[in-house]
Amino acid sequence: MKALAARRHHRAAPVVLLLMALLAVGGVYAAFAPSPAQAATASTADIETGKKLFQANCATCHGPSAEGTDIAPSLVGVGAAAVDFQVSTGRMPMAMDGPQAPAKPPQMNEEQTAALAAYVASLGAGPAIPTDDQVDPTQGDAAEGMALFRTNCAMCHNAVGAGGALSSGKAAPSLMNTSDRNIFQAMETGPGPMPVFNDAVITAEGKRDIIAFLTEQDKGSAGGNPLGGLGPVAEGLWAWVLGLAVMIGGAVWIGAKSS
Amino acid sequence: MSDSKTPSTEIGPVDGSELATTDRFADPGVPEHKPRLTDTDPKAAARSERIVTILFVLSVLGTIGSLVAYFAVRPDGTVPGVRASTLWLGVTLAISLLGIGFAAIHWAKSLMSNREYVDERHPIPSSPEVREVAVVALQQGVEDSGIARRGVLKGAMLGSLALFPLAVAVPLISSVGDDWNVSKFRHTLWRKGMRLATDPDGRPLKAADLTVGSVAHMMPDVSTEVRESGEWISEKAKAVILLVKLDPEDIRSEQRPGSSYDGIVAYSKICTHVGCPVALYDQQTHHLLCPCHQSTFDVADGAKVVFGPAKRPLPQLPISVDDEGYLIAEDDFAEPIGPSYWERLR
Structure with missing residues (x-):
């Protein structure tokens, strides 16, 4: 101590003190400030908010601790991806019972959706919300995506993703306006009647290829107006109604006598 | 005919002699010719002529337009490029063809003669003299070829003609029924x-x-x-x-x-x-x-x-x-x- 005291008038003393002070402040800041990595994962506060939201909006059907009831499945282990898909597309909370939950304007904002997803993810491990990279159509191969889409998706969702009817009042929705994130999540989690296509069945790259193929459809069809992409029904209707009317009109005009 | 005749004689008046003459419709003949506006009014005829000319000129413009579109709007491989090329080619070709079609029909209907003429059918068989000459020529031909005398030649010819289709039919049928192995x-x-x-x-x-x-x-x-x-x-x-x-x-x-x-x-x-x-x-x-x-x-x-x-x-x-x-x-x-x-x- 004596030696330290003797050197307190040393001319380097202020610099050393300043350095020590800076280190102390920096250390304390580093210890208390939330790092970006921590911000990405769910905080306990988020989970708490999510739990409250869940009990207010979802527990009626899914049970007070999301264990499921007779009318709704258990949410333990469905993962954040399933919650984000269902809530951000407005499918959940359901407005009324029906063959399947239809998409509608979302009831929860982004923070509430994230909190709900964090809460359900905390109940059991499940598919996480995909990163922006995983769903980036520019990194996918649209041709590969078409081959995958044709085998796995086109029978229900139509060859260009225009959607189609199923039995018992169910329907495969159009994918034209579905966000890339939601398309990925739907394959990953299998919402409603849709089966699950996990990463073993369609690889993560394959899913991105499918998103690339669907994004390609937004550029429109080289053959002009696709009439909703519905195929022979829409095309046949126009051919019969419009084409036949024009032909009959032409025949009448040719056969009519000039005045 | 008999169907329409039987009831008419049954339900008709007892005095059937009149019915015998009226059970067929009388030929109404060619309807009376009514002149069109363009036949009587030279102004209307001139207007019609103008319309037809304009339609033909439109068609010419359409043809030129389609050539311009073919060279100017090339499909560059992109979706909008292909669509623009198809659209311009289609529209100009439609103008070009419809112009000719509409002009021709309007011309025929409004300016060409619309009088109806009756042209009686010719009898289908040729005259007996022509037929006799033809039969004689045929018989002469058969005799000249000597086919009746040369029996071997006739048989060879018929045989070759009859066998030739096999050269086509056998490979054709054989490839159609490519594989008869149903067990697969x-x-x-x-x-x-x-x-x-x-x-x-x-x-x-x-x-x-x-x-x-x-x-x-x-x-x-x-x-x-x-x-x-x-x-x-x-x-x-x-x-x-x-x-x-x-x-x-x-x-x-x-x-x-x-x-x-x-x-x-x-x-x-x-x-x-x-x-x-x-x-x-x-x-x-x-x-x-x-x-x-x-x-x-x-x-x-x-x-x-x-x-x-x-x-x-x-x-x-x-x-x-x-x-x-x-x-x-x-x-x-x-x-x-x-x-x-x-x-x-x-």
């Missing part, structure tokens, strides 16, 4: 121990990787050479299966040992009605719907038909796993896949 409908590429591969990317799949509610479209895991051979496409069309992972408690049909594995069942994807690929799977009801005629199969209950025109359940492919945990076939299908055919016996 009974078998697919599946063999004991053959791995299941994902369609279209051809990866083998581990049983442990499938989650409940999963569906995978699978085909036989064969070498690249087989996959590039010409027969692969028809072999694949017979062998494709749909793999479904169910909660083992949901399976209601009796599963013999070695037919399913840990809730994973595999059924032929070819509909037993007319052979469409059945693939619309609803994971809530475990129903598999055929898009062609709405045949519905219950995957949880041995793919039994629950709705629609199909008569038989989808054939099940017995599966298990190999040492590494990959899904393999235990055997070929026990019965022919797809729709009925004559030799199928049921």
